[in-house]
Amino acid sequence: xxISEGVLSWPVLAGGAALTxxxxxxxxxxxxxxxxxxVAILSATFFIASLIHVPIGPSSAHLILGGLLGVVLGWxxxxxxxxxxxxxxxxxxxxxxxxxxxxCFNMAAPAVLCYYxxxxxxxxGAGSRFAGAFACGFLAMLLSATLTAAALALSGDEFVGAxxxxxxxxxxxxxxEGVITGFAYSFLSKVKPEVLGx
Amino acid sequence: MNRLIIxxxxxxxxxxxxxxxxxxxxxxxxxxxxxxxIVTDSGYSRxxxxxxxxxxxxxxxxxxxxxxxxxDTEGKFAFVIPEAAREKKMDLRLLLKAGQGHQAEWTVxxxxxxxxxxxxxxxxxxxxxxxxxxxxxxxPAAGAAPAVSAGGLTAAQVEAIVxxxxxxxxxxxxxxxxxxxxxxxxxxxxxxxxxxFGVAAxxxxxxxx
Numbered sequence: 001x002x003i004s005e006g007v008l009s010w011p012v013l014a015g016g017a018a019l020t021x022x023x024x025x026x027x028x029x030x031x032x033x034x035x036x037x038x039v040a041i042l043s044a045t046f047f048i049a050s051l052i053h054v055p056i057g058p059s060s061a062h063l064i065l066g067g068l069l070g071v072v073l074g075w076x077x078x079x080x081x082x083x084x085x086x087x088x089x090x091x092x093x094x095x096x097x098x099x100x101x102x103x104c105f106n107m108a109a110p111a112v113l114c115y116y117x118x119x120x121x122x123x124x125g126a127g128s129r130f131a132g133a134f135a136c137g138f139l140a141m142l143l144s145a146t147l148t149a150a151a152l153a154l155s156g157d158e159f160v161g162a163x164x165x166x167x168x169x170x171x172x173x174x175x176x177e178g179v180i181t182g183f184a185y186s187f188l189s190k191v192k193p194e195v196l197g198x
Numbered sequence: 199m200n201r202l203i204i205x206x207x208x209x210x211x212x213x214x215x216x217x218x219x220x221x222x223x224x225x226x227x228x229x230x231x232x233x234x235x236i237v238t239d240s241g242y243s244r245x246x247x248x249x250x251x252x253x254x255x256x257x258x259x260x261x262x263x264x265x266x267x268x269x270d271t272e273g274k275f276a277f278v279i280p281e282a283a284r285e286k287k288m289d290l291r292l293l294l295k296a297g298q299g300h301q302a303e304w305t306v307x308x309x310x311x312x313x314x315x316x317x318x319x320x321x322x323x324x325x326x327x328x329x330x331x332x333x334x335x336x337x338p339a340a341g342a343a344p345a346v347s348a349g350g351l352t353a354a355q356v357e358a359i360v361x362x363x364x365x366x367x368x369x370x371x372x373x374x375x376x377x378x379x380x381x382x383x384x385x386x387x388x389x390x391x392x393x394x395f396g397v398a399a400x401x402x403x404x405x406x407x
Contacts, residue, residue: 004302033403048388051379
């Protein structure tokens with residue numbers, strides 16, 4: 001879900017950049033520097049995840065793992081995703097530098113939202129853990145698709161069409177993300193719960 | 199702790215294997231002159247082509263839209279070189295809109311098509327590709343005929359032969375342009391990430407000893 005250079009209008013680009021700067025500032029303040037390596041590892045995971053491409057329909061879709069980043073990192077998802085996206089833009093020409101703000105906000109904002117929505121449920125107990133993490137991965141991607149469609153709509157594309165296309169193309173990926181997030185979270189909570197801060 | 203390290207290594211190895219077979223995500227457009235036409239080739243990767251994407255052709259200098267069309271199932275869209283482009287010596291800017299925010303562009307310089315042959319007749323644009331497709335096929339037959347025994351080929355026949363020979367090279371160039379990120383890029387990126395966060399951790403640790 002990388003929006004390419006030259007698709008969006010200037011007000012949307014500026015708005016996205018401003019929101020990302022704000023989010024990153026909050027994220028940097030909230031990072032626990034004793035856990036900085038988990039931020040780095042998840043940033044690297046996000047960087048790699050987008051290379052795992054699932055061919056669906058006429059478009060191109062790939063994993064994001066936003067939900068996993070969100071539920072583990074909280075606000076630190078912003079700097080983590082920003083670094084990974086900047087490197088993807090520079091090294092692979094995915095997205096671009098002017099759209100970095102919008103792309104980062106589209107991935108990181110749902111991640112942070114999932115942190116607040118699912119964190120209490122995930123900390124409660126083992127029973128609901130997999131289901132909660134699945135919902136988290138699924139919802140993060142759904143919201144990212146919605147935000148991307150909104151960004152496209154604000155620049156002239158018609159929202160309903162773009163949203164439908166994105167939703168249909170990403171529906172199977174939302175399920176895959178949910179499963180991966182579910183397993184990753186359950187695994188981490190068993191093997192290394194301190195990463196999750198429980 | 200040891201179990202975690204082993205698990206992490208296995209997970210990383212699995213991810214890297216997956217990424218090796220994965221495909222590039224950005225969208226590409228590549229264009230070349232083929233006879234009196236310009237052929238555009240669009241794809242997300244070598245195997246995944248852009249189907250039904252919109253290609254718009256602009257005058258690079260003024261930004262005027264000259265024509266537009268849709269890519270076929272192989273990601274190709276061909277159009278006859280517009281007469282206006284020859285007259286005004288335009289560089290052509292080709293813009294591919296693949297939908298959902300995917301976009302790419304390619305510029306065809308005037309020099310590339312300055313000497314291109316003009317359309318054989320005044321047929322409508324859709325019929326022209328068929329004409330130029332037929333030309334190379336006809337060339338060998340014509341070559342075996344009296345033209346060779348007479349000791350010479352017409353300019354059109356030579357052009358047809360050269361075009362046939364150069365075609366695979368053009369396809370190869372298009373494929374090279376479509377290649378995705380290499381292993382070096384991927385490892386380099388991971389290295390950058392750990393490096394950046396390492397610097398951040400170091401700076402922080404110096405500030406609060």
